[in-house]
Amino acid sequence: MIDFNNLSRVHEPKKIEKGIYEWWESQGYFRPEKQRELGLVKENGPRFCITLPPPNVTGVLHLGHAIVLTLEDLMTRYERMKQKETLFLPGTDHAGIATQNVVERELAKKEIYRKEIGRKKFLKEVWDWTNKCQKIILGQSRSMGASCDWTRNRFTLDERYSKAVITAFNHLYKKGLIYRGKYMINWCPGRCESAISNLEAESEEYESYLWYLKYPIIMDKWNGPKEEWASGNWAKGATEFIMLATTRPETLLGDTAVAIAPNHQEFSKYKGKTAVLPVLGRKIPIFEDSYVDPKFGTGALKITPAHDPNDYEIGIKYNLEAITVIDKSGKMVPEYSGKYANLDRFECRNEIIKDLEKEGLLEKIEPYSHTVTHCQRCNTIIEPRISTQWFVRTRTLAREAMDAVKSGRTMMIPEREEMRFYQWMENIRDWCISRQLWWGHQIPVWYCSNGHEICEMEEPIQCPTCNDKTLKQDEDVLDTWFSSGLWPFATLGWPNLESEDFIRYYPNNIRETGIDILFFWVAREMMLGLELTKQSPYRICYFHGIIRNDQGKKISKSMENIEQYDPLKIIEKYGSDSLRFTFIANTVPGKDLNLGKGLLKASKNFCNKIWQSTNYILSNLDKTEKIERFSSLDQMEKLHIGDRWILSRLNKMIKKVNNYYEEYSYINAARSIRSFFWDEFCDWYIEISKIRIYDENERDKITPISILLYVLEITLRLLHPIIPFLTEALWQTLPEKVKDGPALIVAKWPEFDESLIDDMLDQDFGLISSLIREIRRVRKEFNIKPGLKIPLIIQTGDNRELIKNTASEIIALSHIDQNQFKIDETDVPKHSARIVLQGIIIYLPLEGIIDLNIEIERISKQIKLIEEHKQKSEKKLSGPFSQRANPEIVQREEEKLKQLKERKRILEEQLEILR
Ligand SMILES: [Zn+2]
Ligand SMILES: [Zn+2]
Structure with missing residues (x-):
């Protein structure tokens, strides 16, 4: 725990951050119950809830998680200071295929293989891994300062959450929104051996070939092959051939038709004829269909319904047989592949081409580049495959989700994401939710030996249709997005509608997430949330950009110097506050952030500046006998123009910053506070205040000191949601008299005081500060020694009063000799530098000040x-x-x-x- 009375003179984040976090947590400030108990919020006052997008238990957190934690913690802290009851609910995601793969890879290093050890032992390994990961993630989230209620920490596979998942499945199943069917899916025949969602597949340009094949046609004189395949005489006697081009010759084993473009000059005459498929000699129809692009290849296509999504559609249209010739692991199915039985699909390709050539059926090969889809997890080339899977019917669910956005029940930031959302939802296909994995929620469906299907919450004793008692549960598990799609309400106790958390905190106020996850996750949450709870799961959906390196490249594990993008390393070097400030002061919703050392250093400098200025102010407290809290009413008469100026600037800034926070424009909030604090408060006001604080004859030191404390205290409050550690540490060291409450984290959010805003004064003071800046510039240009007090003649024009009122500031801040400060004198010595600004003319006599020669x-x-x-x-x-x-x-x-x-x-x- 931390001792606020003994903070170091310099800002050392490592020494304070951990201790402060522990102290906040031990005080219970993160927990809504404690907030009520301490009287910080009203029992039935406004509430704010945000559920943290659960990180996958695949490893440690990266910068993508760090920005999520920062933004959501900022939102939570802001609302907490607005005296709302806040709940920032954390958790982790079991992440099905991703985690299973990571653990498999880890085990393989020890030569342990999933299939060898079996389901039960393997799952134990995954649980061990998960527990380890969760601990690390917890520690990292704490070091980012995330003010989560850890007593409510959830995991998508914990018991209560699993109950919610099974309830959701049962509900959808009984409503007919879940069905089992044959479908062409993306299949990963690699390590995953599982269905892969479109979103888990990555397309890449690939340099390959286009093979031109010839299929012989049955004619009066030739009725099919007489000789063995690959004998060299297979097509002997054939007179007519149809030529087609393909990028995947090995799939010809599954061809069930040849289609030609309509009105094809050369091939139209073959319409209605029968082609003979190489290898097995299967007879297949030739027909015309407008789907065939006359410009691709020869204008004729082989149709393989079981291995190409477009061919699959054609197969349905013409009622063609779909023959699966490649199995789950990418090997050729013996029944349909003759001599190529059990070969890997790419070996088969090489062999079949050799044989086609031997038979004279390979016309030519052309280089060809096309897109090939890879599995995101294991990089294996995806094989489209027909298989029996579970699906969610999405049409009506998607319509509901679109309506919720159109009617404004859920708003997206930035707004343009709404268009992308509609486009996606309008074209949505049924969602394949079954995965051939072990790690996840097993599908709650059982089959009896007569093939009846039973969907229940718990394992049934017998089949309700035939009373059979030998029941077997479906072996597949649910897509990980099915369970994370329930996150906003399953974490709050749903399906128990009486759950206090569900009543108090649902719908969530905001979903904040990366822009790359809109369809993966937000679309699912919206559809499931609306169907299961009849409410939009959150009011706002805020998308942040992706973090890239300083050259704009996406940060990936294979990148050089990847460790410099490890958030823990960054925190170690710069502190959590600096990292947080960098995120907030440089990101706009939906736009990517290029993170470099320069930005981090700048943030660290700002943190140091706050630390040092606070220490400086505190070191002056002994200059006054008592410390007074600034209150505008009884001190107004004693204020100098500089005091009134900083108060006006401060209140203007609060007004602006409050709007920025309300509009989620955090970048502008951060930058406005920084420029106020640094450029106006430190560079000007602190300097001005020294005139009175260090003047032996000045009796009123209370005023400048109370204003220093007042401005500082408010600025710390405004900065707290962005840089919580440092602001709390410094706030704790301020005198009790100038603040309220036990901790900054639960202090009230500042309101602005309109009566202190004075535009005229801002202008006047702006003029004076420009004058001082000009004098400093001239001093520099003529090489005048920095501390040397020099004479000055000022012809004030229309500003005589103003100049007289600010004489002491001008004299002090531009090092003028008080006795040689002359207002409106016309006698100007020969060698004088001259400044003209808005009707004011200043002369700086140089003779005797510098050596002219x-x-x-x-x-x-x-x-x-x-x-x-x-x-x-x-x-x-x-x-x-x-x-x-x-x-x-x-x-x-x-x-x-x-x-x-x-x-x-x-x-x-x-x-x-x-x-
Ligand atoms: Zn894979
Ligand atoms: Zn049955």
């Missing part, structure tokens, strides 16, 4: 040097360069010349003053 020499040298560069550039531009070089480079050169001329003009003016 040395400066003349220095500036003359500079002019000479610039002149040389200028001539070079002019020569270059007048030569052949300007015609030949890239116009962009020429433009850059012209720009350079312009700058040189301008610089020379300024230096010549300075020289004029000095001579």
Whole structure:
């Protein structure tokens, strides 16, 4: 635990973050029950609930999880400070195929194989792995500062959650929304040996070939092959052939037709004839169909309904037989493959091509590039396959989900995602929910020996139709998205509608997730949520972008220096607050973030700045006898213009930032607070306040100190949701008198005070700060020693009052000699630098301040040097360069010349003053 009284003088995140997290957790602030008990929220006041997208138990967290944790924690902390009862509910996802694969890979290293050890032992291994992973994920989430209620931590395979999954299945089954059917699915014949969703398949351009094959046609004189296949005489006697092109010659074993494009010049005459399929000699029909693209290959296609999704559709249309010739593991099925029996599909391809050539049935081979689909998990080429699977009927569910978005019951941020959502939902196919895996929720359906199908919550004793007692449960498990699709309500106690959590926190307020997961997950949650609870599962759906490296590349495990993108390593080096600030100050919903060291360093600098400024302010507390809380009413008379200015700026900023938080525009909130704190509060107000704090004769030190504390305390509150650790640590060190409550995490969100906002004052002070900046610039240009107090003559124009009121600020902040600060004097010494700004003219007499001769020499040298560069550039531009070089480079050169001329003009003016 942390000792707030003994914080180090410098910001050392490692020393504070863990302790602060433990302290928050031990105080119970993350738990809604405790929030009520402590009187922080009203019993039946507004509530806020967000369910954390459960990380997969496949390994440690990466930056994608870190941004999720940051954004959702920010939202939760903000709402908690708005005095809502908040629940940030965490958990993990069993992640079916992904986890099974990881564990299989791990076991293979020890030469242990899934199929050898069997289902029961294998599942025990996966559970061990899961428990280990969950511990790591828990620790990582804590180090990100996520203020989750860990007492409600859920896992998609825990007992209560599993009950929800089975209830959902039963409900949909009994309503006819789940059915078992034959379907062409993506099949991974690799390590997965399972159906793969479209979303788990990745398409890639692939350099391959187009094989032109000839199938002989039955004619009066030739009635089919007489000789063995691969004898070289198989097609002997055939006179007519139809030629077609294919990218997959091995599938010809499953061909059941040849289709030709309508009105084909050469092949129309074969319409209605019969072709003989090479290898087994099967006789197949030739017909015409507009599906065939006349421009592809020869304008004729082999039709393989069992191994191509488009051919499958044609097969249904013409009632063709679908013959599966490739088995679950990618090997040729003996019954249909003759001499190629049991060969791997790609070996078969090589062999069959050799034999086709031998038989004179291979016309030619052309290089051809086309897209090939790979399994995302094991990279095996996907095999389309007809198999019996379980499906969810999605048509009506999708319509409900679209209606919920159209009617505004669920809103998407950014809004353009709604269009993508509709497009997807309008084209949705039935959702294949069965997976041939071991790790997951086993399908709650049993079969009796007479083939009756029984769907129940628990294992039935006998078949209700035939009373048979030998029942067998379906071996498949459910798609992992089926269970995660129930996340917003199954975590809250559904299907128990009386559950207090379900009543209090459903629907969730927001679903925040990566943009890449819209269809995987959000679509499922919307469909299942609306069907099962009759409510949209959340009101807002907020999508953040994907995190990339500083060159804009997607961060992947195979990347070089991948460890520098490990969130724990980043936290170790920069601190959790810096990482969080980097995310928030640089991401817009739906846009990707290129994360580099530069951004992290900038955030760390900002954190240091807050730490040091706070320490500086606290170190001045002994300058005043008592500490007062600033309250606008009784102190207004004592305020200087600078005080009123910072109060106006602060309240304007609060107003703006509150809107940004309400509009989910966190990037603008973070940047506004940073620029206020750094550019206005630290750079100006802290400097101005020193005038009174360090003046021996000044009696009122309470005012500047109470304003310093007031601005600081509010800024810490505004920053808390973004950088919780550092703000809590510093807030705890502020005097009790200037804050309310036991902890910043449960402090009230700041409101702005309209009466303190003064636009005129902002303008006036803006003018004064510009003047001071100009004086500082001139001092630098003439090489005036930084601390040296110099004379100044100011002709105030219309601003006499303003200048008089701010004289002490101008004098202090631009190091002017108080006795030589002259207002509206007309007698200006010869060697004086001049500044003109909005009708105000300032003269800085230089004689006696700098050595005129040395400066003349220095500036003359500079002019000479610039002149040389200028001539070079002019020569270059007048030569052949300007015609030949890239116009962009020429433009850059012209720009350079312009700058040189301008610089020379300024230096010549300075020289004029000095001579
Ligand atoms: Zn696979
Ligand atoms: Zn039965």
